[in-house]
Each structure stands twice: as C-alpha cells, then as structure tokens.
Amino acid sequence: MESLSTWVGVGLSLSSLLLLLLIERIRQWQSERKAGVPPGRRGFPVVGETLRLISAYKTENPEPFVDERVARHGRVFTTHVFGERTVFSADPEANKYVLQNEGRLFESSYPTSISNLLGSHSLLLMKGPLHKHFHSLTVSFVSPSVIRDSLLPDIDRLVRHNLDSWAGRTVLLLSETKKITFELTVKQLMSVDPGEWTEKLRKEYLLLIEGFFSLPLPFFFTTYGRALRARTKVVEILKTMVKERKERRSKKRSTSTSWEEVEEEEEEKRDMLGALLEAEEGLTEEEGVDFMVALLVAGYETTSTIMTLAVKFLSDSPRALALLKEEHERIRAKKKEGEALEWSDYKSMPFTQCVINETLRVANIISGVFRRAVADVRLKGYTIPKGWKVFASFRAVHLDSDHYKDARTFNPWRWQVHIFLMLIMGSGTFMPFGGGPRLCPGYELARVEISVFLHYLVTCFSWTAPEDDRVVFFPTTRTLKQYPIDVRRRK
Numbered sequence: 001m002e003s004l005s006t007w008v009g010v011g012l013s014l015s016s017l018l019l020l021l022l023i024e025r026i027r028q029w030q031s032e033r034k035a036g037v038p039p040g041r042r043g044f045p046v047v048g049e050t051l052r053l054i055s056a057y058k059t060e061n062p063e064p065f066v067d068e069r070v071a072r073h074g075r076v077f078t079t080h081v082f083g084e085r086t087v088f089s090a091d092p093e094a095n096k097y098v099l100q101n102e103g104r105l106f107e108s109s110y111p112t113s114i115s116n117l118l119g120s121h122s123l124l125l126m127k128g129p130l131h132k133h134f135h136s137l138t139v140s141f142v143s144p145s146v147i148r149d150s151l152l153p154d155i156d157r158l159v160r161h162n163l164d165s166w167a168g169r170t171v172l173l174l175s176e177t178k179k180i181t182f183e184l185t186v187k188q189l190m191s192v193d194p195g196e197w198t199e200k201l202r203k204e205y206l207l208l209i210e211g212f213f214s215l216p217l218p219f220f221f222t223t224y225g226r227a228l229r230a231r232t233k234v235v236e237i238l239k240t241m242v243k244e245r246k247e248r249r250s251k252k253r254s255t256s257t258s259w260e261e262v263e264e265e266e267e268e269k270r271d272m273l274g275a276l277l278e279a280e281e282g283l284t285e286e287e288g289v290d291f292m293v294a295l296l297v298a299g300y301e302t303t304s305t306i307m308t309l310a311v312k313f314l315s316d317s318p319r320a321l322a323l324l325k326e327e328h329e330r331i332r333a334k335k336k337e338g339e340a341l342e343w344s345d346y347k348s349m350p351f352t353q354c355v356i357n358e359t360l361r362v363a364n365i366i367s368g369v370f371r372r373a374v375a376d377v378r379l380k381g382y383t384i385p386k387g388w389k390v391f392a393s394f395r396a397v398h399l400d401s402d403h404y405k406d407a408r409t410f411n412p413w414r415w416q417v418h419i420f421l422m423l424i425m426g427s428g429t430f431m432p433f434g435g436g437p438r439l440c441p442g443y444e445l446a447r448v449e450i451s452v453f454l455h456y457l458v459t460c461f462s463w464t465a466p467e468d469d470r471v472v473f474f475p476t477t478r479t480l481k482q483y484p485i486d487v488r489r490r491k
C-alpha cells in the first residue's frame, strides 16, 4: 500500500513537472510570436534540435534537415542548436545582410573552447576598429600583386616538390594536400622551407587542429586537453621565431650588415611576419603568435579539402577532367621544360576557375557562419532579438534549386555562362568565402594554390580513384578514407 502511494506521488510530481514545462513552452512560444521572431521548432529541452542536426550531417544526404524546415516555415526559421535559440537563414539576401552588418547589428561569435585554441589576439576574434585594421593589413599581405610577385614562385616550387614524390605510390590525397597547404603557409608567413623545424611545428599543430573538432573537455586524456597542450608548444615555437625577428630588426637598425644578412633581411621583409612587424612597431610576441596561428588555421584545412574534393569530383566526371587537362596542356605547351607558372598562366585558366567555383559550391566546406545580434534586428519581416544567434547558411543557398539548376550535381560548365556569373556575384547566392568586413582575405591565394596544384597534377600524372571512398559531413566535410589514389607519372 505504502509503495503504491509512493509511485502515485512520483507520478503526480512528474506530471506536474511536465505540465509546468508545457506551460513555460506555451508562454515562450506566445511571447516569441508577439515579438515577431521567425517561426520554427525548439526541439527537446536543453539539447533542442542539436542531435537531429548532427544525425542529419552523419548521413550521406544531410539536406532534408534544412529542406523540411524551409518547406514548413520558409527560408528564415528558428531552431535551437548547441545550447541556444538560433535563427537559421537559408536566404541569400538575409545572409548578405547579416554578413555586411558585421560590427553594426551583428558580431562574429565563437565559443570559449575555440577562442582558447585560437588565442585572444586572433583576427577571427577581434572586433570593431581593431578588427578592421588587422583585416586590411592581412588583405594587403595576400593581395594579387603580392601573390604575383612574391608568393606564386614558392607555391609553384613547393607544390612541384611535394608532387614529385607521389609517382608510383598510393597517396592519401587529403593528408598529402594538408601537408602542402601547411608548408605553403609556413613559407608565406615566415620564409621557412620544409625541414626538421617545420615538421616539429606540424606535429604539434595537427594535435591543435584536432581540438577544434572535439568535445571541449579540458582533461589530460581528452583530444581537447591534448590540443590545449599542443597550443602551448606551438606558441613556444612561434614565439621564439617572433622574438628572434624582433631582435634582429632592432639590431640591424643599429649596426651595419653583411651582404648575406641583407639578403636574409630582404626575404624576411617580403614574408607576412616581416610585413606585420614593419607595419606594427609595438606588436607584442603574443599578438604576433596569435596572428600567425589564425592564418595557419584559416587556410590549412579549407584549401586542402577543396584540392582533394576537386580531384574527387573530376574523377567522377571524366568529361570535365578531359577539358581541364586540355586547358593545362595548352599552357604547358607554351613553356620550356620545368619552367614555373606565372601570373599570366594563372589568368589563362578559365575552366579551372569553373571547376574551383563548382567544387566550392557543391562541397561547402564552410557550410555557413554564426553571428550574434547586438541589437534587436528586423530581418525579412521578422525580429531577431538582441543576443540571439544567427546561422547564415551558405550550404542551404548553394544547394537550392531555385538558385542553381540541378543544384546537387557537379556541373562546372554552369560557370561558363558569363552572365550567370555576373548575376550571382553580389547577390548572396555564391558566398563560399563569406562576405562583408570578414570576407576571407585568402580567397585569391586559395584559388592560386588550388590552380597550381591541379596544373601539376593533371599535366604530370594520371591516377586511379578509389571506388569505396565517399564524402562525409560530420564533424567536417571531407572524404571518409582521405581519398587514396594510385598515382602514375605521365610520359
């Protein structure tokens, strides 16, 4: 009898709790409706729709998660992911508006677990005038003229050097292209060629990168804990470099220098760290290190994944691959054996640019960006309350058949129609590099690196693609088995 009454008591308490939760839900729903926030679901208490989103991204076709909500609520809807109410935008105009109003109505927003890995002086975390200043400085380090005059020769040399060791081997394409983008960035940042020092840095850097895609549990034995320790080592290594450079600069000002030293100084002046120290007299070692970590992180995984997926999409589309080869063989035919690519060669690769655009559009390696509203914002007839998060989804727009015919098919030819390009540029329907004040400073550099890579791959080698590898989307977009290809040198 006593146990029956205990069970009745537990049952009643649970029902009252559920009733209270339900009342609270209805109250919130009514107040959100009154405030005019975009329609949408809240999902389960606490986790919201996070688990649904993750399980969608673990499948081969994550699109239904967004498609269903767009069909029910429209292209701007509300959800609850990663612990917060979030407005999800699959609308190109809304995305453009959000990105262009960075610093006024919205700010970029990263969880503390990510900022701890990036470092507090990272460009990705800076805000306001400081961000504006360092963003333009970064843009000036990778402008087309800098790429043409200083960076392209090294890109050509390092890509060729890496590819030379591929002949007759099975190559894990994703890990090899990551090695290439890492070596390129280190060279561009601080004029260091691949060797013992870069390998030591790379070893720690790989552990640091893993932290970005892990659960943020800062214990000794977790991936995130290892990443934090690796960051300390990366900082130590880079700090020594910044310190030495600063000391050399001040010494050079006070003493006369030999020819070798002058040459070394000239090379250092041309690299990004040199340019940074030149532009920012009072820069501390910590600021210098965080600046370098941001650039190492931003261009590494992105560019290498696009290189790999371009090869995958081309392997699946022999007609596109044949056309690409023709384009590059025409360029090679005009050059002497072993002659490096020049800016004019890069500018005569129209079909390559179509392939890169289409790979960026279909792959969506950065599927969108988070922003936080810093005031109540009106967007597409709705209100986004101050403090709410917005996710501007590039992926949802890039794969929307209202903007691209057969949107989910790889079709580089669509970019050949000049008018199509003119129409979509600036309309918010093609934003793989983001937009507004945080537009990726490395967008041209990434294109050049991918173009040079494709040039040497298709003119010097042929390959057999794996039959059993596929693209996965969680925690990042990549191929499951790193895309192992059997590489042969062409006669």
Ligand code: HEM
Binding pocket: 108, 123, 124, 125, 135, 138, 142, 294, 295, 298, 299, 300, 302, 303, 306, 365, 366, 369, 432, 433, 434, 435, 437, 438, 439, 440, 441, 442, 443, 445, 446
């Ligand atoms: C295919 C390759 C790449 C893609 C798809 C890509 C994409 C993006 C996107 C979407 C953003 C905007 C993030 C936001 O709005 O919050 C961004 C920012 C950034 N990217 Fe890239 N990126 C690529 C390569 C590179 C390279 C090679 C560099 C090296 C210079 C680079 C440096 C940066 C930096 C420093 C930022 C931060 C800008 C800021 O917050 O002001 N990216 N990138």
